[in-house]
Amino acid sequence: MYFVSLTARNVYTRKVRSSLTGIAIAISIAVVVTMGVLTHSLRRTAVSILRTGDADFSVAQKGVSDVIYSSVDEKDVELIRSYEGVENAIGVLVDMTKLDEDHPFFLKLGIPPADLEGFGVQIVAGRKYEPDSQTEMIIGYRAARDLGKTVGDSITIDDDTYDIVGIYATGQVFADAASMTSLVGVQTEERKPGVVTLVFVRITEGADIDGLRSLIEHERPELATVRTESEFGRIDRNLELISAANIGVSALALIIGAVSILNTMVLSVFERTREFGVLRAIGWSRMRVLLCVMMEALVVSLSGAMVGVGAGFIAVEILARSPDLVGVFQPDYPGGVFGRALAIAFGMAFVGALYPAARAALLRPLDAIRHE
Amino acid sequence: MSDGAARPPAVQVFDVKKSFEHGLVKALNGVTLTIGQGEWVALVGPSGCGKSTLLHLLAALDTPTSGRILVNGQDISSLPNQNRYRRFEVGLVFQLHNLLPNLTAIQNVEVAMFGNGLSHGEQGERARGLLEAVSLSHRQKVRPPGLSGGERQRLAIARALANNPSIILADEPTGALDSASAEGVLDLFQRIRAERGVTILLVTHDREVAAAADRIIQMRDGRIVETAASAPAG
Ligand SMILES: Nc1ncnc2c1ncn2[C@@H]1O[C@H](COP(=O)(O)OP(=O)(O)OP(=O)(O)O)[C@@H](O)[C@H]1O
Ligand SMILES: [Mg+2]
Numbered sequence: 001m002y003f004v005s006l007t008a009r010n011v012y013t014r015k016v017r018s019s020l021t022g023i024a025i026a027i028s029i030a031v032v033v034t035m036g037v038l039t040h041s042l043r044r045t046a047v048s049i050l051r052t053g054d055a056d057f058s059v060a061q062k063g064v065s066d067v068i069y070s071s072v073d074e075k076d077v078e079l080i081r082s083y084e085g086v087e088n089a090i091g092v093l094v095d096m097t098k099l100d101e102d103h104p105f106f107l108k109l110g111i112p113p114a115d116l117e118g119f120g121v122q123i124v125a126g127r128k129y130e131p132d133s134q135t136e137m138i139i140g141y142r143a144a145r146d147l148g149k150t151v152g153d154s155i156t157i158d159d160d161t162y163d164i165v166g167i168y169a170t171g172q173v174f175a176d177a178a179s180m181t182s183l184v185g186v187q188t189e190e191r192k193p194g195v196v197t198l199v200f201v202r203i204t205e206g207a208d209i210d211g212l213r214s215l216i217e218h219e220r221p222e223l224a225t226v227r228t229e230s231e232f233g234r235i236d237r238n239l240e241l242i243s244a245a246n247i248g249v250s251a252l253a254l255i256i257g258a259v260s261i262l263n264t265m266v267l268s269v270f271e272r273t274r275e276f277g278v279l280r281a282i283g284w285s286r287m288r289v290l291l292c293v294m295m296e297a298l299v300v301s302l303s304g305a306m307v308g309v310g311a312g313f314i315a316v317e318i319l320a321r322s323p324d325l326v327g328v329f330q331p332d333y334p335g336g337v338f339g340r341a342l343a344i345a346f347g348m349a350f351v352g353a354l355y356p357a358a359r360a361a362l363l364r365p366l367d368a369i370r371h372e
Numbered sequence: 373m374s375d376g377a378a379r380p381p382a383v384q385v386f387d388v389k390k391s392f393e394h395g396l397v398k399a400l401n402g403v404t405l406t407i408g409q410g411e412w413v414a415l416v417g418p419s420g421c422g423k424s425t426l427l428h429l430l431a432a433l434d435t436p437t438s439g440r441i442l443v444n445g446q447d448i449s450s451l452p453n454q455n456r457y458r459r460f461e462v463g464l465v466f467q468l469h470n471l472l473p474n475l476t477a478i479q480n481v482e483v484a485m486f487g488n489g490l491s492h493g494e495q496g497e498r499a500r501g502l503l504e505a506v507s508l509s510h511r512q513k514v515r516p517p518g519l520s521g522g523e524r525q526r527l528a529i530a531r532a533l534a535n536n537p538s539i540i541l542a543d544e545p546t547g548a549l550d551s552a553s554a555e556g557v558l559d560l561f562q563r564i565r566a567e568r569g570v571t572i573l574l575v576t577h578d579r580e581v582a583a584a585a586d587r588i589i590q591m592r593d594g595r596i597v598e599t600a601a602s603a604p605a606g
Contacts, residue, residue, distance in 0.1 A: 001478075288487065369470070
């Protein structure tokens with residue numbers, strides 16, 4: 001008999017209790033996975049707005065709840081463009097709108113046609129729109145494929161009908177599923193004259209990127225510069241909140257899981273006091289008793305975690321189909337989420353089993369054998 | 373003690389005292405005894421006279437209040453590793469078998485062998501050999517609740533032998549058995565002593581059981597009151 005067989009045997013002997021504990025663990029882990037995937041995916045979606053342009057860093061209004069509400073004066077775009085070390089700065093007005101039930105969050109980017117190349121946009125069919133046209137539009141090749149549209153078709157967004165004059169590709173997934181039209185057109189329609197959402201900044205080679213960023217933030221305190229995903233919270237409070245909720249919920253799940261392990265293992269050790277006393281009397285070391293209890297907790301916890309990861313997957317897929325989230329929430333399963341689920345399962349087993357295991361290990365064998 | 377190279381006695385107890393409850397209960401009041409290698413000694417005496425207490429001290433499950441205990445010449449108050457001692461030097465058999473109810477007969481033997489240096493295969497082999505020695509080969513896969521009282525106690529003896537101890541310490545091993553089963557257990561002790569040369573210290577209330585031993589030590593109130601060669605069973 002292997003030591004793990006003994007562990008499995010002990011867990012199996014208490015089927016009902018082990019299963020109930022496993023379920024508690026599974027629910028905790030499912031929540032962790034769901035929240036983790038949700039947060040990660042929403043972050044990725046949000047970040048991909050920044051990534052629509054091929055830029056070294058982006059500039060947006062500081063502290064808005066959602067990056068889509070950012071408002072930057074076009075004059076500031078000019079100012080940034082004038083800085084030494086800036087190769088190009090492109091202001092883009094982003095509008096997110098409902099196309100139909102399947103596409104509730106369709107992106108429309110307002111950008112001067114002259115800036116398209118600098119923005120990394122390649123026209124793969126048709127042509128660009130005119131600078132002040134309010135009816136011409138180009139759509140990304142993914143959007144074209146998805147919507148079944150091609151050059152010459154028309155598309156209706158928010159009661160406005162556009163002629164599709166071109167198809168483009170950027171190599172950025174998010175941008176290629178979006179549409180672009182003239183900046184003036186979007187500004188007029190959104191009643192946001194002279195305003196853009198984001199500024200995409202490209203620097204000249206060798207320029208001091210950090211220096212530039214502090215210069216911009218110093219001269220325009222209402223603006224924030226963002227370079228990496230982790231800085232994204234500076235211009236998108238919602239994402240920061242979701243991330244915080246994710247951490248909070250994971251911590252809570254860890255505690256709940258650990259407490260249920262604790263509860264089960266305390267009971268199980270108490271019931272087996274005599275058994276552990278006998279094992280110590282026939283030569284088991286304290287360490288082995290400790291290990292025995294810990295392993296049992298680990299088996300329950302990891303089994304629960306496996307079920308939980310599966311349940312988390314299912315929850316994510318259901319969420320992804322919920323009408324409120326289609327479009328913004330495209331599930332993406334980062335390895336880190338599973339790593340974290342595993343780490344939390346280990347953590348729960350360790351934290352939950354430590355006290356009962358230590359208790360079992362520290363029993364005096366004689367007292368334990370006398371225990372009824 | 374004919375020559376200097378002879379093995380030391382299996383057990384030497386020198387003026388051992390043991391009290392509980394801050395000295396209020398004096399379980400042992402100065403016990404001195406010697407048990408030779410391969411000897412079978414029965415320890416008898418009225419309830420509460422300290423038999424189990426002495427056995428527990430010998431098993432290093434408890435420590436004397438004063439006095440010295442040598443097992444195979446080694447002072448067990450200064451053991452470098454108590455677990456090793458309990459595992460390899462002594463084999464314990466209790467009145468209630470104290471087997472693990474959820475493990476099969478053979479697993480109950482194997483459980484004593486974790487980390488004893490044998491490979492998994494060797495452990496299994498030895499466990500099967502021991503079950504054969506206690507005539508339980510046909511019951512390998514049965515769990516203790518499915519065994520008779522005598523079978524359980526024989527299984528407990530197999531477990532006590534799992535790591536080849538030189539001394540078996542048995543506390544009323546036949547106490548819960550009918551006389552036929554008790555006889556089977558005593559035969560088994562007889563056989564393992566003959567085959568393995570183990571030393572046996574057996575605590576009992578029962579005069580007949582005691583008679584199976586080479587020597588009977590009588591205790592009363594925490595002292596040894598009489599030591600006698602057992603009368604040949606008749
Ligand atoms: N842990 C303990 N705490 C307090 N008193 C104890 C403890 N262990 C034993 N005693 C006392 O020590 C005395 C000797 O007990 P012991 O168990 O050795 O007797 P025994 O000879 O084995 O009796 P029995 O035949 O009933 O098993 C008894 O008075 C008992 O109550
Ligand atoms: Mg007793």
